[in-house]
Amino acid sequence: MKKIVITGGAGFIGSHIVDHFFGKYPKAEIFIFDKMTYAADIRNITPLIDHDRVHLVIEDICNLDACEKVLKGADLLIHAAAESHVDNSFGNSMEFTKTNVMGTHALMEAAMRCKVSKIIHVSTDEVYGEVLEGDVDETAPLYPTNPYSASKAGAEMVISGYIRSFRLPVTVVRANNIYGIRQFPEKIIPKFLMMLMQEQKLTLHGNGRNKRHYLAAPDFAAALSLIAERWKPFEIYNIGTDEEYTNLELSSMLCAQFGLDLNDCATFVEDRPFNDGRYALNWDHITELGWKPVFKFKEELPKIALWYKENFGRYEPVENLKREPSIGATKSNVVSIK
Ligand SMILES: NC(=O)c1ccc[n+]([C@@H]2O[C@H](COP(=O)([O-])OP(=O)(O)OC[C@H]3O[C@@H](n4cnc5c(N)ncnc54)[C@H](O)[C@@H]3O)[C@@H](O)[C@H]2O)c1
Numbered sequence: 001m002k003k004i005v006i007t008g009g010a011g012f013i014g015s016h017i018v019d020h021f022f023g024k025y026p027k028a029e030i031f032i033f034d035k036m037t038y039a040a041d042i043r044n045i046t047p048l049i050d051h052d053r054v055h056l057v058i059e060d061i062c063n064l065d066a067c068e069k070v071l072k073g074a075d076l077l078i079h080a081a082a083e084s085h086v087d088n089s090f091g092n093s094m095e096f097t098k099t100n101v102m103g104t105h106a107l108m109e110a111a112m113r114c115k116v117s118k119i120i121h122v123s124t125d126e127v128y129g130e131v132l133e134g135d136v137d138e139t140a141p142l143y144p145t146n147p148y149s150a151s152k153a154g155a156e157m158v159i160s161g162y163i164r165s166f167r168l169p170v171t172v173v174r175a176n177n178i179y180g181i182r183q184f185p186e187k188i189i190p191k192f193l194m195m196l197m198q199e200q201k202l203t204l205h206g207n208g209r210n211k212r213h214y215l216a217a218p219d220f221a222a223a224l225s226l227i228a229e230r231w232k233p234f235e236i237y238n239i240g241t242d243e244e245y246t247n248l249e250l251s252s253m254l255c256a257q258f259g260l261d262l263n264d265c266a267t268f269v270e271d272r273p274f275n276d277g278r279y280a281l282n283w284d285h286i287t288e289l290g291w292k293p294v295f296k297f298k299e300e301l302p303k304i305a306l307w308y309k310e311n312f313g314r315y316e317p318v319e320n321l322k323r324e325p326s327i328g329a330t331k332s333n334v335v336s337i338k
Helices: 012-024 064-071 086-091 093-113 147-166 188-197 217-229 247-256 297-310
Strands: 003-007 029-034 054-058 076-079 118-124 170-175 177-179 202-205 211-216 236-239 244-246 266-269
Touching: 003 012, 012 029, 012 217, 029 064, 064 093, 076 093, 076 217, 086 093, 086 147, 093 118, 093 147, 118 147, 118 217, 147 170, 170 217, 177 217, 177 297, 188 202, 188 247, 188 297, 202 247, 211 217, 211 247, 211 297, 217 236, 244 247, 247 297
Parallel strands: 003 029, 003 076, 029 054, 076 118, 118 170, 170 236, 177 211, 202 266
Antiparallel strands: 211 244
């Protein structure tokens, strides 16, 4: 592997993917292709960005010309860039369609022109829609229920077209909720940790009984590297976990990190316009490659809470979290492709 391009590499999951591939392929040049929206932070990729073989390209995946320039000579493309926050998608859905559908389209077109031989597209369990009972495997129909998941399903449809028409070598992964350090505190775990640190009441949507599965970011990154290693184009892999909690259970565990009781710390607020009750993946297919999650949520939580405590100053107070894009990118490996 000589050149790896990771879109969204300065965001939450992308930065864990960068960590993993940096260690796994010590000779590869890694290009982080990121627009640096509010969700990105150059500190997510520090200190790796100081290495000669890690480069940050600040560009928009909707820019076909930029995609082509970055992908020239790439052996592997991992596409993790997206507008990713469901709540935002109710108010600003056009931006979601632009980045998640058009951006994916531009990237796939560029990957085809550049003859990239391995492409991994990061999708989500949300494309299946609500799964109240049992679980769904990779053959289940897509039934997205909100503008975010619709845009992720739209991206998959574009990819399907490139696979069928041009045999573009793409593998799609659909993952459960992912947790870990460096997640922007708009998502439930970091948001609630930050709120508890500011002695604010946790605002639970609806009745708090919605369920989600939680997968550790390093486990997810390990799954991607296994997929790249044991490469089979055109596959779809659900990447899941057995760790399932209601928002109430999750919040209670978060409160316990501070010696607090949920009954004293939570308030119920109006639900999302539509809020899937549950997502559930059957992930037998990825286990055929020898993958299974290693990290345990309850063991990781104290470390994550500590990280947010130590990095509290990195983020604005929770109520001001709608930030303008900002980046202190002064490193010499921030490369211009213009
Ligand atoms: N967070 C989860 O629980 C979860 C679960 C399953 C799948 N996913 C998927 O994983 C991927 C990463 O999610 P995340 O939680 O790390 O998101 P994130 O919001 O933390 O990071 C997204 C990154 O993409 C970049 N980006 C956004 N628009 C861009 C554009 N137009 N051009 C270039 N870069 C752009 C941002 O700057 C940021 O660095 C997404 O595709 C998301 O749909 C996330």
